[in-house]
């Protein structure tokens with residue numbers, strides 16, 4: 001089967017006119033402001049197979065939106081070509097494609113027409129669009145008075161009701177409230193069952209893992225990795241971590257190596273769920289391949305959306321490793337973890353005091369699941385006591 005989208009050697013240049021911070025005199029003498037070429041996309045090549053859901057991930061500014069706009073035909077690539085098969089509906093920036101002065105109702109017709117749906121066909125799906133968006137009372141209000149959540153509701157409702165073969169979604173879903181997001185995910189699942197093609201840009205890396213068949217990571221406008229969502233998400237997390245800690249090398253020099261680690265639950269088990277308020281011991285076994293003075297062992301916890309949650313190291317715990325030769329076991333005992341439902345990822349590192357010398361890093365290699373009973377919306381778990389007394 002031919003691919004739904006074929007992206008071949010796509011590059012995109014933006015011309016930036018930079019105002020150099022210089023004196024008025026210098027600016028007068030140098031004449032016009034200089035233009036600089038900025039390559040937002042560089043030689044991007046990959047295919048989106050028909051009926052598959054592909055995530056596009058990467059740092060802010062890595063080129064995701066630019067690429068999505070090129071696929072949607074809103075931007076023209078400077079080099080290369082893009083071939084799409086089928087009708088495309090795109091949900092790009094907030095309110096893109098909407099006219100602020102027109103009402104919600106008028107915008108539905110305008111937008112649907114833009115996506116290739118005639119007036120009669122739009123009539124047929126109009127009620128479904130309004131119901132899905134839950135904007136009944138606001139359909140005759142000008143769109144300029146809509147909140148960002150309302151804009152997304154309307155945009156998504158139109159996009160999924162024009163019967164597209166390919167759906168492009170840029171992050172915007174994160175703007176909707178929880179109930180709406182759940183409905184969007186339901187609708188996306190239905191799209192997938194119908195065999196439609198989806199390209200999803202998001203920073204919610206767990207969503208990528210849950211719903212996408214494949215992921216593409218962009219880095220500074222270039223394809224950094226294409227593959228199974230788990231692998232590509234890992235690659236992105238690794239990059240984010242190295243950026244945070246300014247690590248010189250990916251894996252470290254290996255003068256000291258992490259031989260292995262265990263996450264020991266309160267019960268003594270090394271796997272299975274953890275419950276809020278329980279303890280967890282991070283046990284790290286290390287080997288020095290050459291004697292090293294005063295290394296530091298550290299750990300970091302990230303949640304499912306790659307937010308940093310907590311971290312610690314031997315320095316802050318006032319542990320001296322001294323001259324490290326041979327093997328050592330370092331344990332961090334987290335007494336009562338205030339974590340709520342979800343999967344958490346553990347990163348381990350051995351490095352010098354200033355973190356510029358990195359001996360070994362294991363990025364998010366270990367993880368554990370916190371299980372909580374019932375439907376809870378807590379951000380943290382707080383151990384508490386309650387009482388009642390007669391007055």
Ligand SMILES: Nc1ncnc2c1ncn2[C@@H]1O[C@H](COP(=O)(O)OP(=O)(O)OP(=O)(O)O)[C@@H](O)[C@H]1O
Nearest residue numbers: 014015038040058059060061062063064065066067
């Ligand atoms: N119209 C434009 N003119 C000049 N530069 C632009 C334009 N649009 C995007 N850029 C630049 O291109 C780069 C890629 O931007 P893009 O919006 O594609 O990033 P992104 O991956 O979507 O980021 P984010 O995660 O923040 O949404 C950025 O450096 C951005 O400043």
Ligand SMILES: [Mg+2]
Nearest residue numbers: 064065066170
């Ligand atoms: Mg973007």
